Amino acid sequence: MALLSVQNVTMRFGGLLANDNISFDVPEGSIFAVIGPNGAGKTTLFNSIAGSLKPTSGKVVFDGQPITGLPQAAIASRGLIRTYQLVQLFKDLTVAENVEIGFHRVTRGGVGSALLRPRWFREQEESIARKARELLAFVGLGDQADMIADKLPYGRQRLLEVARALAAEPRLILLDEPAAGLNTQETAALADVIHRVNERGVTVLLIEHDMGLVMKVAQRIAVLDFGKKIAEGTPDEIRSHPDVLTAYLGGVEMADG
Amino acid sequence: MTSPAITSTRASWRDHAGSWLPVLATLALLGVGLSSSGYIVTVLGFAAIYGVFSTGLNFFMGYTGQASFGQNAFAALGGYGSAILTAGHGMEPVLALLIATTVSVAIAFAVGYPTLRLRGHYLAMATFALGLITYEITIEWTSLTQGYMGYSGIPPIGLFGYELVTEKQMLVVLVAFALLGVWISNRLRRSRFGRALAAIAGSEPAAAALGVNVAGYKLVAFVIAAAYGSVAGSLFAHFVGFISPEVFGTSMVVLSFTMLYLGGIGTTWGPLVGAVIVSLLPEALRGLKELQDVAYCVILVAILIFAPRGLAGFAPAIKQFFNRGAAAKAE
Ligand SMILES: Nc1ncnc2c1ncn2[C@@H]1O[C@H](COP(=O)(O)OP(=O)(O)OP(=O)(O)O)[C@@H](O)[C@H]1O
Ligand SMILES: [Mg+2]
Numbered sequence: 001m002a003l004l005s006v007q008n009v010t011m012r013f014g015g016l017l018a019n020d021n022i023s024f025d026v027p028e029g030s031i032f033a034v035i036g037p038n039g040a041g042k043t044t045l046f047n048s049i050a051g052s053l054k055p056t057s058g059k060v061v062f063d064g065q066p067i068t069g070l071p072q073a074a075i076a077s078r079g080l081i082r083t084y085q086l087v088q089l090f091k092d093l094t095v096a097e098n099v100e101i102g103f104h105r106v107t108r109g110g111v112g113s114a115l116l117r118p119r120w121f122r123e124q125e126e127s128i129a130r131k132a133r134e135l136l137a138f139v140g141l142g143d144q145a146d147m148i149a150d151k152l153p154y155g156r157q158r159l160l161e162v163a164r165a166l167a168a169e170p171r172l173i174l175l176d177e178p179a180a181g182l183n184t185q186e187t188a189a190l191a192d193v194i195h196r197v198n199e200r201g202v203t204v205l206l207i208e209h210d211m212g213l214v215m216k217v218a219q220r221i222a223v224l225d226f227g228k229k230i231a232e233g234t235p236d237e238i239r240s241h242p243d244v245l246t247a248y249l250g251g252v253e254m255a256d257g
Numbered sequence: 258m259t260s261p262a263i264t265s266t267r268a269s270w271r272d273h274a275g276s277w278l279p280v281l282a283t284l285a286l287l288g289v290g291l292s293s294s295g296y297i298v299t300v301l302g303f304a305a306i307y308g309v310f311s312t313g314l315n316f317f318m319g320y321t322g323q324a325s326f327g328q329n330a331f332a333a334l335g336g337y338g339s340a341i342l343t344a345g346h347g348m349e350p351v352l353a354l355l356i357a358t359t360v361s362v363a364i365a366f367a368v369g370y371p372t373l374r375l376r377g378h379y380l381a382m383a384t385f386a387l388g389l390i391t392y393e394i395t396i397e398w399t400s401l402t403q404g405y406m407g408y409s410g411i412p413p414i415g416l417f418g419y420e421l422v423t424e425k426q427m428l429v430v431l432v433a434f435a436l437l438g439v440w441i442s443n444r445l446r447r448s449r450f451g452r453a454l455a456a457i458a459g460s461e462p463a464a465a466a467l468g469v470n471v472a473g474y475k476l477v478a479f480v481i482a483a484a485y486g487s488v489a490g491s492l493f494a495h496f497v498g499f500i501s502p503e504v505f506g507t508s509m510v511v512l513s514f515t516m517l518y519l520g521g522i523g524t525t526w527g528p529l530v531g532a533v534i535v536s537l538l539p540e541a542l543r544g545l546k547e548l549q550d551v552a553y554c555v556i557l558v559a560i561l562i563f564a565p566r567g568l569a570g571f572a573p574a575i576k577q578f579f580n581r582g583a584a585a586k587a588e
Contacts, residue, residue, distance in 0.1 A: 090455060
């Protein structure tokens with residue numbers, strides 16, 4: 001069954017049609033990638049899915065419930081967690097604290113419990129601190145837990161953002177170009193992290209430019225070009241799809257010329 | 258392997274040395290106050306009151322990273338509420354303080370609910386307007402506030418008819434309020450609630466993406482700041498015995514901002530540290546006569562240059578220094 005269903009989503013910015021009638025289904029438990037040249041409308045589509053933007057028309061269904069136009073926090077609290085193309089860390093906090101904040105959705109307590117600190121509250125705090133460090137170890141940031149997040153090298157900041165999103169125990173995680181700015185080793189490590197996240201039962205929807213990574217991890221791929229979905233299929237189907245070749249080769253030629 | 262050990266040292270550092278050092282410093286200052294002349298007592302009393310005010314403002318401006326230029330409105334509400342209820346209607350000061358705070362909280366909710374959905378400078382303008390409107394009301398509504406004349410004859414704080422008649426007795430209570438305020442602030446910051454505020458300060462899009470109700474948490478931080486502000490206003494009224502519109506004017510905003518940035522905005526102890534320094538510095542420089550203001554400004558600017566995160570900003574650096582040492586040893 002589809003965990004996420006994007007149905008005829010259109011997003012218009014004035015005269016610009018950033019997403020034109022896009023539909024696809026992300027099966028539960030899968031790794032699904034959205035690819036396309038720069039400016040194709042991938043991030044815009046993520047914004048519509050995750051509630052950062054309200055699509056001009058169309059419908060987004062998550063776990064059988066329509067979520068189109070809900071506030072972002074409400075969508076997140078259902079277990080649909082996104083990361084950002086431009087990293088959005090809590091820069092002044094430590095790496096560990098960044099991840100601790102990620103547990104917001106799956107923990108409880110407000111002002112009252114913070115003041116009175118009952119037993120369950122202290123146990124929850126301990127478990128948050130412990131799990132945050134486990135997650136950091138999971139993405140390979142175990143040694144940097146006490147660093148200020150801003151001081152991390154860029155590639156590692158992206159990994160931190162992934163760890164923080166995982167803290168929210170997502171059912172569906174949206175990763176917007178997680179490999180951007182990562183070197184080959186880091187990208188390989190990221191591919192491994194994505195696989196292991198998926199093995200934990202998390203469905204992954206990934207935007208990525210790094211074709212090597214996409215072909216390696218994704219089970220299914222949708223291709224956007226100029227706001228339109230021009231192809232969808234398995235990595236093998238996409239590799240040999242004539243429209244995809246045109247879109248990509250055309251893009252490269254134009255960039256070179 | 259090493260991570261549980263590191264976690265526990267971190268917690269104990271925060272819980273013990275991290276909180277007890279400033280507590281001891283505050284109590285030492287109280288000791289100085291109690292063995293000094295009347296004037297120092299007054300100055301320290303103001304420092305404690307401003308400490309309460311700034312610690313509250315820090316919830317909204319520091320922890321949550323928002324700007325409010327109108328928090329003096331809530332000090333005015335607290336001050337006039339307490340003055341009118343006690344001097345005007347003979348109410349028990351503590352009861353009056355609680356009622357004034359409740360009213361302030363209600364007004365903060367009513368004002369904050371619509372305005373906190375605004376972003377950036379709209380919010381700042383809305384809060385600024387709130388401060389100005391309250392100021393105008395205290396001037397114009399003379400039948401209630403006695404206008405420019407001010408409200409006098411406010412009794413000292415006390416409970417069940419037992420009044421704290423001397424300034425030194427009152428200083429003890431004011432310092433207790435300041436410490437309680439910081440204690441609450443510290444507890445709230447180190448919780449899911451405090452982390453949600455820090456998330457908003459760090460990145461609203463990221464906070465929302467993790468399920469944090471951004472507008473809701475901003476509102477709660479604003480209301481907490483209002484409650485602190487109102488209590489500070491009530492304490493001021495009882496400490497001085499007289500209030501006028503000027504007391505809660507825009508200068509209060511400037512002063513509290515100085516305290517926040519000087520002491521360390523977003524840190525737990527910074528606001529109180531800033532309040533003490535901003536209150537005591539002019540007294541320390543009194544001997545310089547007409548150069549006093551110049552020296553005051555030079556010192557403020559120097560601190561901001563050499564400690565851009567405020568004086569309490571040194572704490573994490575020291576902490577990190579120790580952490581690094583510990584980490585190096587562990588490896
Ligand atoms: N908020 C916005 N307002 C106006 N135009 C926008 C907005 N967001 C995106 N666009 C435009 O929509 C188009 C698609 O942008 P989008 O960021 O979705 O592309 P992308 O596929 O993510 O590209 P990249 O690979 O470079 O990240 C671009 O032309 C962009 O300029
Ligand atoms: Mg993009």
